[in-house]
Amino acid sequence: MTPTTSLDIPVIAIDGPTASGKGTVAQKVAEHLGYHYLDSGALYRLVGLASFKKGISTASEQELAPIAKNLSVIFQGDRIILDDEDVSDQIRQEEMGRRASEVAIHPMVRQALVTRQRAFRQKPGLVADGRDMASVIFTDAVTKVYLTASAESRAERRYKQLIAKGFSANIQVLLQDLRDRDERDANRSSSPLKAVEGAHCLDTTSMTIEEAVNQILKWHQVN
Ligand code: C5P
Numbered sequence: 001m002t003p004t005t006s007l008d009i010p011v012i013a014i015d016g017p018t019a020s021g022k023g024t025v026a027q028k029v030a031e032h033l034g035y036h037y038l039d040s041g042a043l044y045r046l047v048g049l050a051s052f053k054k055g056i057s058t059a060s061e062q063e064l065a066p067i068a069k070n071l072s073v074i075f076q077g078d079r080i081i082l083d084d085e086d087v088s089d090q091i092r093q094e095e096m097g098r099r100a101s102e103v104a105i106h107p108m109v110r111q112a113l114v115t116r117q118r119a120f121r122q123k124p125g126l127v128a129d130g131r132d133m134a135s136v137i138f139t140d141a142v143t144k145v146y147l148t149a150s151a152e153s154r155a156e157r158r159y160k161q162l163i164a165k166g167f168s169a170n171i172q173v174l175l176q177d178l179r180d181r182d183e184r185d186a187n188r189s190s191s192p193l194k195a196v197e198g199a200h201c202l203d204t205t206s207m208t209i210e211e212a213v214n215q216i217l218k219w220h221q222v223n
Helices: 022-033 040-053 061-069 094-103 107-112 114-118 133-137 151-164 171-187 209-222
Strands: 011-015 036-039 073-076 079-082 126-130 143-148 200-203
Touching: 011 022, 011 133, 011 209, 022 036, 022 126, 022 209, 036 040, 040 061, 040 073, 040 079, 040 094, 040 114, 040 126, 061 107, 094 171, 107 114, 114 133, 126 133, 133 143, 143 209, 151 171, 200 209
Parallel strands: 011 126, 011 143, 036 126, 143 200
Antiparallel strands: 073 079
């Protein structure tokens, strides 16, 4: 009998631009299937935050790589603990999203996070959301989804999320920031955001979360 390896554990990879609804959709798909969930963007946000606290510039690849490698982080349900501090809300702030996309351009930072991301592949399965889940981290994912939505509807969703959390926000500033981040994510040389061949493309501009979740579950059932 061939022993079971982590490669036998199914992965659903959900990639797409910022605020496309990936996080919410991926979590619901994971809940529905009883799978684990990886929010890979949170890792880049954590590197953004940890380096900010140490006064390290997002341009300093040499100093950022060890921070990424040695992040002392615990994922506790929907809470994220960094060095014994609950940073769940801090990493969601727009400033940390921007820093995340700046640290994410560095190959050494990306490389330092590979093993940590793959360790989330546990039975009975994993739903992983990010930018390079299908293209780099889980190239053998059984179901690959590229989720997107128009920039305007993504800015509006982000606006509502921030207001609901009690943060102040300006929709025009959000829209510009989101376009800048799309540009950086899609044009960097290391693991740029793109839909891989064989990925199911889902434009959620006029879809509800439930519709998107159901569509992904249907694709996954067929695989
Ligand atoms: O998904 P989220 O908005 O939290 O990601 C923050 C930033 O982290 C993205 O703009 C992107 O630059 C980076 N990221 C990445 N690769 C991933 C996940 C996130 O480069 N797999």
